[in-house]
Amino acid sequence: MLRKLFKFHGGVKPQTNKEQSTTTPIAPVPLPDRLVIPLHQSVGGHPRPLVQPGDRVFKGQRIGGADGNLSSAVHASTSGIVRDVLPAVMPHTSGLTTLSVVIEPDGEDRWGELDRINVRAATPDELRDYLRDAGVVGLGGAVFPSHLKLKPGKEGSLDTLVINGAECEPFITCDDMLMRERAADMLKGISAMRHMLQAREVLIGIEDNKPEALAAIQAALSASGEKGIEAIAIPTRYPAGGAKQLIRVLTGIEVPHGRRSTDFGVQCFNVGTAYSIHDALEHGRPLLSRVVTVAGNVKAPRNYEVLIGTPMDHVVRLAGARHDTDRYIMGGPMMGVRMPAFDVPVVKATNCILVGSPALFPPPPPEMPCIRCGECAKACPADLAPFEMYWFSRARNFGKTQEYHLFDCIECGCCSFVCPSHIPLVDYFRFSKSEIWAREREKEAADTARERFEFKNLRQEREKQEKAEKLAAKAAATREKVAGETAAPGAAPAAKPGGDDAKRALIEAAMEKARQQKAQVAPKNTDVTNPGVQAEMAAIDARRAALEPPTETPPPAGQA
Amino acid sequence: MLTALLVMTGIALLLGAGLGFASIKFKVEGDPLVDKIDAILPQTQCGQCGFPGCRPYANAIAGGEAEINQCPPGGEEGIRKLADLLGREFKPLSEEHGVEKPKSVAVIDEATCIGCTLCIQACPVDAIVGAAKQMHTIIAADCTGCELCLAPCPVDCIAMEPIAETVDTWKWRYPVFQIRHAA
Ligand code: SF4
Ligand code: SF4
Ligand code: SF4
Ligand code: SF4
Numbered sequence: 001m002l003r004k005l006f007k008f009h010g011g012v013k014p015q016t017n018k019e020q021s022t023t024t025p026i027a028p029v030p031l032p033d034r035l036v037i038p039l040h041q042s043v044g045g046h047p048r049p050l051v052q053p054g055d056r057v058f059k060g061q062r063i064g065g066a067d068g069n070l071s072s073a074v075h076a077s078t079s080g081i082v083r084d085v086l087p088a089v090m091p092h093t094s095g096l097t098t099l100s101v102v103i104e105p106d107g108e109d110r111w112g113e114l115d116r117i118n119v120r121a122a123t124p125d126e127l128r129d130y131l132r133d134a135g136v137v138g139l140g141g142a143v144f145p146s147h148l149k150l151k152p153g154k155e156g157s158l159d160t161l162v163i164n165g166a167e168c169e170p171f172i173t174c175d176d177m178l179m180r181e182r183a184a185d186m187l188k189g190i191s192a193m194r195h196m197l198q199a200r201e202v203l204i205g206i207e208d209n210k211p212e213a214l215a216a217i218q219a220a221l222s223a224s225g226e227k228g229i230e231a232i233a234i235p236t237r238y239p240a241g242g243a244k245q246l247i248r249v250l251t252g253i254e255v256p257h258g259r260r261s262t263d264f265g266v267q268c269f270n271v272g273t274a275y276s277i278h279d280a281l282e283h284g285r286p287l288l289s290r291v292v293t294v295a296g297n298v299k300a301p302r303n304y305e306v307l308i309g310t311p312m313d314h315v316v317r318l319a320g321a322r323h324d325t326d327r328y329i330m331g332g333p334m335m336g337v338r339m340p341a342f343d344v345p346v347v348k349a350t351n352c353i354l355v356g357s358p359a360l361f362p363p364p365p366p367e368m369p370c371i372r373c374g375e376c377a378k379a380c381p382a383d384l385a386p387f388e389m390y391w392f393s394r395a396r397n398f399g400k401t402q403e404y405h406l407f408d409c410i411e412c413g414c415c416s417f418v419c420p421s422h423i424p425l426v427d428y429f430r431f432s433k434s435e436i437w438a439r440e441r442e443k444e445a446a447d448t449a450r451e452r453f454e455f456k457n458l459r460q461e462r463e464k465q466e467k468a469e470k471l472a473a474k475a476a477a478t479r480e481k482v483a484g485e486t487a488a489p490g491a492a493p494a495a496k497p498g499g500d501d502a503k504r505a506l507i508e509a510a511m512e513k514a515r516q517q518k519a520q521v522a523p524k525n526t527d528v529t530n531p532g533v534q535a536e537m538a539a540i541d542a543r544r545a546a547l548e549p550p551t552e553t554p555p556p557a558g559q560a
Numbered sequence: 561m562l563t564a565l566l567v568m569t570g571i572a573l574l575l576g577a578g579l580g581f582a583s584i585k586f587k588v589e590g591d592p593l594v595d596k597i598d599a600i601l602p603q604t605q606c607g608q609c610g611f612p613g614c615r616p617y618a619n620a621i622a623g624g625e626a627e628i629n630q631c632p633p634g635g636e637e638g639i640r641k642l643a644d645l646l647g648r649e650f651k652p653l654s655e656e657h658g659v660e661k662p663k664s665v666a667v668i669d670e671a672t673c674i675g676c677t678l679c680i681q682a683c684p685v686d687a688i689v690g691a692a693k694q695m696h697t698i699i700a701a702d703c704t705g706c707e708l709c710l711a712p713c714p715v716d717c718i719a720m721e722p723i724a725e726t727v728d729t730w731k732w733r734y735p736v737f738q739i740r741h742a743a
Contacts, residue, residue: 040727090727092727092730093732094725094727094730096725096726096727096730098726098727367735424735427732427735428735430732431731431732431733431734431735433732434730434731434732435731438729438731441729442602445603445704446601446602446603447603448702449603449604449605449685449702449704450598450603450614450615452685452686452687452702453603453605453613453614453684453685455686456683456684456685456686457613459686
């Protein structure tokens with residue numbers, strides 16, 4: 001049966017350059033002297049280190065634990081000694097460092113105890129946790145933790161599971177070779193995913209420039225006899241391997257802005273991911289290695305099975321880098337990013353090490369003004385208007401770029417590829433995106449600061465008020481007490497009840513109290529004296545009474 | 561003629577009543593301009609602008625009592641945004657109020673801290689935790705880098721450390737530089 005295929009908007013047809021690296025099978029790589037395994041290799045949280053320098057680790061031992069559910073574990077790719085846990089340069093254009101575990105292999109490559117799971121008896125939640133701890137992430141390049149995508153939608157089942165074997169980017173052939181050589185195992189992984197997602201049908205999309213891979217998958221399919229899985233050849237056009245584009249081609253569904261494919265009952269996985277899911281579920285082996293294409297300026301382009309953490313130059317040496325090599329690009333020529341050094345480690349996202357030289361990738365011609373020819377919009381597979389986004393990115397008018405849906409841009413590079421003015425459009429879009437993210441972070445920080453500042457002011461105000469209230473309450477209590485006291489003896493200056501000058505009353509009451517106290521205190525030392533002394537005291541009192549004015553002046557508070 | 565007059569008066573009254581109703585019903589609490597200005601200010605709450613916090617400065621700008629170039633943490637970009645918002649002329653950061661610095665956080669040398677609580681009282685965003693005679697520490701995520709805690713510390717154990725760039729905060733450069741580089 002011939003399935004009706006659809007077309008996605010735009011796209012380009014760059015020279016594929018894939019034949020060179022598909023002539024020989026996937027080759028193993030000898031153990032390097034040192035493995036540098038970054039702990040943060042997937043989208044999401046930074047896994048925390050579980051080992052210390054000096055520890056002995058076995059192959060497959062977990063060395064980084066997933067940090068929350070949006071994260072994925074990291075494992076030792078071979079047995080050996082942990083030499084260091086330190087920030088090391090990561091395979092990222094910035095050349096910045098990230099916390100990594102340095103392992104010196106002992107050469108034995110000995111497996112530790114494997115954490116097995118009974119796939120048939122386990123619940124879907126257990127399987128997902130298991131995959132998270134096995135470090136399985138999307139191997140197509142986005143490295144999104146796979147366990148999070150293996151959830152059926154709200155209805156509890158999925159309509160279509162799309163398996164991405166399109167591999168549209170020039171030079172890269174790792175998925176192609178994996179399909180050719182390991183189709184049967186891959187299919188088992190696909191069945192497991194289908195089971196977890198309760199998917200009605202599975203469509204495996206493969207570009208029609210890979211007939212061998214397609215044949216291998218189809219042979220494996222007929223051998224397994226599973227119904228509802230179909231391998232489909234799709235026209236070769238870059239970027240047919242973009243998730244949205246592949247879904248469009250196979251199912252005709254166009255996922256609109258701000259929605260996810262799961263809203264339409266479709267989920268998409270890479271073929272390499274399917275294979276590692278099989279490896280994890282069936283053999284209990286976590287994701288320790290991946291197939292990497294080494295191509296470009298090398299004598300023998302080829303695919304290698306590379307342990308995660310292997311320095312890139314160690315792999316490239318096997319393929320024979322030419323002398324004028326000046327850079328490594330991780331990924332392909334369209335979407336790849338330049339590496340900051342030659343010895344950065346291979347990570348889960350590394351599908352290809354493209355070896356570059358000035359001859360192979362000459363510096364781009366100088367940027368010319370945009371002539372608004374619209375070629376970029378014609379080529380854009382996301383149906384955007386790159387020239388508008390370029391214009392506003394250039395002017396740093398980021399609000400406007402978002403109005404033109406900058407964040408729907410998949411950075412495929414089609415627009416830069418066709419632009420007659422050689423404008424590095426994608427660079428502008430990356431620049432704008434990271435600026436917008438930075439601003440959002442800043443804004444968030446400012447909002448928290450504002451909130452905390454306002455709260456502090458509120459708190460200080462409240463504390464002041466509480467203090468004032470406490471004082472007032474204390475004053476009121478004294479007043480009451482005094483009022484009670486002055487009322488009892490019925491003595492001279494009675495406080496005017498409820499009068500404005502309650503304060504004066506209070507003062508008077510205090511004076512009265514002091515007077516009384518004084519009166520009481522006065523005779524205290526008189527009872528022990530003899531009559532002679534008493535007579536003397538009486539004489540003094542009489543003299544003082546004569547000196548003092550008849551009305552008694554109250555003594556100052558201090559004397560009381 | 562009379563009808564026309566009456567009709568016009570009627571319409572005028574009706575519209576007047578409508579407007580009056582709207583002005584009560586849709587009354588905006590607070591000053592929206594101050595809110596807009598406050599949203600641009602960086603909320604460092606450092607007081608370098610000469611006002612006790614960002615909001616008072618926003619009030620002063622809205623009231624025409626302050627220039628727009630008095631906030632060093634906001635820097636040139638902040639001034640530009642204020643100029644845009646208020647339709648005023650851009651002017652460089654006024655020197656008497658300070659200079660733009662890279663974003664930093666305060667760090668307490670925990671061995672030297674004597675637990676005097678003076679810095680806690682100075683911090684405008686309650687980013688310092690500690691108690692009397694106990695070691696104090698700074699919650700880096702909440703510190704705005706205002707430097708207000710530096711001066712009160714009697715043993716000078718607080719230092720400002722610039723925030724290091726990480727992969728999560730790294731930004732792609734403006735492409736023009738790359739081109740010049742390649743050409
Ligand atoms: S292809 Fe280049 S020149 Fe043409 S409109 Fe797009 S950006 Fe401008
Ligand atoms: S890089 Fe972005 S804007 Fe350019 S063609 Fe691709 S999706 Fe469209
Ligand atoms: S100088 Fe800027 S950050 Fe500091 S208080 Fe004034 S407005 Fe806020
Ligand atoms: S800790 Fe210091 S620098 Fe940071 S916000 Fe508080 S007072 Fe300002």
